[in-house]
Amino acid sequence: MRTLSILMLLILTSIITLAQTRTSGPWWPSRWGANDQAGASNWITPEKIMYALKYAKEGRVYELGHPYERQMPYVGTRSYKLNVVDTGPAAGKNNQLGNEEVISGELGQVGTQFDGPGHIGAMFTYADGSTKGVYYNGFTQQEVVHPNGLLNLGVQNVKPILSRGILVDVAGFKGVGRLNAGYEVTLTDVKSALARQGIAENSITAGDVIIFRYGWAQLWTKPGEYGGSSPGIGMEVARWLIAKQVCMVGADTGPTEVMPNPDPELVVPVHQELIMKNGIFNLENMDLEQLAAEKVYEFLFILTPLRLVGASGSPGRPIAVR
Numbered sequence: 001m002r003t004l005s006i007l008m009l010l011i012l013t014s015i016i017t018l019a020q021t022r023t024s025g026p027w028w029p030s031r032w033g034a035n036d037q038a039g040a041s042n043w044i045t046p047e048k049i050m051y052a053l054k055y056a057k058e059g060r061v062y063e064l065g066h067p068y069e070r071q072m073p074y075v076g077t078r079s080y081k082l083n084v085v086d087t088g089p090a091a092g093k094n095n096q097l098g099n100e101e102v103i104s105g106e107l108g109q110v111g112t113q114f115d116g117p118g119h120i121g122a123m124f125t126y127a128d129g130s131t132k133g134v135y136y137n138g139f140t141q142q143e144v145v146h147p148n149g150l151l152n153l154g155v156q157n158v159k160p161i162l163s164r165g166i167l168v169d170v171a172g173f174k175g176v177g178r179l180n181a182g183y184e185v186t187l188t189d190v191k192s193a194l195a196r197q198g199i200a201e202n203s204i205t206a207g208d209v210i211i212f213r214y215g216w217a218q219l220w221t222k223p224g225e226y227g228g229s230s231p232g233i234g235m236e237v238a239r240w241l242i243a244k245q246v247c248m249v250g251a252d253t254g255p256t257e258v259m260p261n262p263d264p265e266l267v268v269p270v271h272q273e274l275i276m277k278n279g280i281f282n283l284e285n286m287d288l289e290q291l292a293a294e295k296v297y298e299f300l301f302i303l304t305p306l307r308l309v310g311a312s313g314s315p316g317r318p319i320a321v322r
Contacts, residue, residue: 028137030136030137030279034137035137036279037153038117038157039275039280040245040280041159041160041161041281042159044159044162044163044207048162048163048206048207052163052164052300053300055165055300055321057322058322061320061321061322062290062296062319062320063290064211064250064288066220066285066286068080068110069082070082072110074227075109075227079105080105080110082102082103084100085102086099086100087100107311107314108155108311108312108315109312112284112285112287113313113315114282114305114313114315115282115313116155116157116158116311117135117136117137117153118135118136118144118150119271119275119312120135120268120275120276121134121136133145134276135153136153136275136277136279137153139152148310149309149310150311150312154311155305155307155314156308156309156311160302160303160304160305161209161247161248161281161304162300162301163207163248164207164208164299164301165298165300166204166208166297166298167213167292167296167298168190168211168212168213169213169288169292169297170212170213170214171214171292172213172292173189173192173193173196178214178215178216178231179215179216179231180231181229182258182260183232184234184262185212185232185234186237187236190233190237198297207245208244208246210241211250211251211283211288212232212256214231214232214251214252217252217288217289227254228259230254230255232255232256233249233256233257233270235269238274241274246280248283249274249281249282249283252285252287252289253284254285255271257270258270283316283318286318299320300320302318302319303317303318
């Protein structure tokens with residue numbers, strides 16, 4: 001009993017300490033409280049889901065993701081490998097056979113993939129001069145990172161995302177098949193594309209999902225051209241998205257944001273601004289060609305990240321329903 005009491009005291013002390021260290025910071029606590037780990041998926045309320053359902057008028061489904069296969073483009077040393085093993089000799093009088101798969105690789109960070117709340121952080125200097133890695137809602141490196149899985153901010157905390165989706169066809173607005181590598185999409189580009197599509201900027205409401213088409217899905221089968229430098233949004237558009245209180249952004253490139261950043265001293269600052277500071281998620285490597293070809297700009301968007309306990313991201317099968 002005494003051992004149990006000491007253990008409970010240690011746990012309680014740990015919880016109090018976490019709350020104290022995350023009660024005040026430059027981007028924490030979040031609007032959903034100091035202990036929140038669900039980020040902008042909190043915008044997906046029953047009311048938001050019912051609102052989004054009205055955009056599914058025909059029941060037509062559009063696949064917005066790429067199939068997972070070995071030939072996918074990869075970033076750096078990331079990989080994906082699937083092997084099939086049979087379940088043994090025929091069993092029973094009915095001669096039952098079966099197959100199973102063994103998958104290895106960075107499953108949450110290859111192919112069409114979702115960046116969770118524990119994916120991106122930054123080194124931060126506190127008022128007392130100490131320096132720590134910090135993530136969404138002020139969780140520190142020590143509170144998050146563990147080789148066996150994230151201690152906090154794992155992707156399992158993200159709620160299913162069923163919302164109104166908006167395609168911003170930047171390449172279509174520009175009148176090109178795809179944007180040039182390294183092109184930073186401006187806020188003027190975004191607003192002009194929305195106007196061209198007949199979508200009022202003030203119609204965007206909290207919890208919407210904004211997806212940018214740059215035309216890069218056309219290069220998916222050409223890994224040498226797909227990776228590396230790519231077009232994308234910058235900090236200007238990121239701040240606009242934050243002001244709109246969106247739930248998630250996505251694009252048909254690996255980073256969604258412009259790569260490399262125009263400032264050579266910055267590395268994926270949009271990821272930090274959206275995910276780390278505001279809990280706004282990112283869905284990468286999408287296929288938006290069919291939506292653009294059929295001019296489907298508003299739709300019911302559905303994505304349910306896998307509940308991989310302690311993972312920083314998730315594979316997924318995003319769909320749009322018209």
